[in-house]
Amino acid sequence: MKIWFISDTHCEHENLDVPEVDAVIHCGDESNHGNPWMNEAEARNFFEWYSALPMPLKIFVPGNHSTAIEQGLVRGSDYPAVKFLIHESTEWNGLKIFGSPYTPNFFDWAYMKARSDLDIVWQSIPDDIDILITHGPPKGIMDVTADIQTAKPVHVGSQSLMRHVEERITPRIHAFGHIHDEQGISNFGMVTRGSTQFINCSCCDLTGGLKHNGHVIEIT
Numbered sequence: 001m002k003i004w005f006i007s008d009t010h011c012e013h014e015n016l017d018v019p020e021v022d023a024v025i026h027c028g029d030e031s032n033h034g035n036p037w038m039n040e041a042e043a044r045n046f047f048e049w050y051s052a053l054p055m056p057l058k059i060f061v062p063g064n065h066s067t068a069i070e071q072g073l074v075r076g077s078d079y080p081a082v083k084f085l086i087h088e089s090t091e092w093n094g095l096k097i098f099g100s101p102y103t104p105n106f107f108d109w110a111y112m113k114a115r116s117d118l119d120i121v122w123q124s125i126p127d128d129i130d131i132l133i134t135h136g137p138p139k140g141i142m143d144v145t146a147d148i149q150t151a152k153p154v155h156v157g158s159q160s161l162m163r164h165v166e167e168r169i170t171p172r173i174h175a176f177g178h179i180h181d182e183q184g185i186s187n188f189g190m191v192t193r194g195s196t197q198f199i200n201c202s203c204c205d206l207t208g209g210l211k212h213n214g215h216v217i218e219i220t
Helices: 036-050 114-124 159-169
Strands: 002-006 025-026 056-059 088-092 095-100 132-134 145-146 153-155 174-175 190-191 194-202 215-218
Touching: 036 056, 056 095, 114 159, 132 159, 194 215
Parallel strands: 002 025, 025 056, 095 132, 132 174, 174 194
Antiparallel strands: 002 215, 088 095, 145 153, 190 194
16 A cells, blocks of 8 residues: 655645555645635645545545634535544554644634643553644654744754653554754654654745645555
8 A cells, every 4th residue: 555645745745756655644734824714725725636546545634734624614524535633543454544633823713732741642642643743743753944033953842742742552554744944954864763653744935935745655
């Protein structure tokens, strides 16, 4: 089975090269605008494209830019060809898949929580998951950005998510986006730690330009 992992397409989805795969998983930030009413048009344009993709399974997990979804202006029931995972699980071909949109607070965007409140969120993820999809990364894994004040590189992922992934959930794959490539910093990529393959599949860089085409992973 081949799965195409993408994230942070930010209205550039129509410029992606669609591979021949069995499933596609989008880890959030299909759109841009912070105002949910203006975000709605962007999101619906994306979901019309996403719904029409030829692969039988299409999973979507919202991100911090998915403001129209968080406010209920766009619902999963509007697009029955897409499986929305908003801190919930599904099964496909024997694989248990869980998706969660939450990330640490950063300005006033969607699906954000204080870092101190995230541990209880991650506690509710089952420990028998094969593919974990979170919009944001765990701390220390392809989560580097330049500090706003000092411009020095810092890791901004969730420490409590890292702990749950390594010590309890141990999925085969943990896919995410949220933290982009930026000048002098590369986050897009894959790394294996223990039994888990971590995948940052952010397609756009920090300027919003399309830079990557996601990752295609074959699962046996």
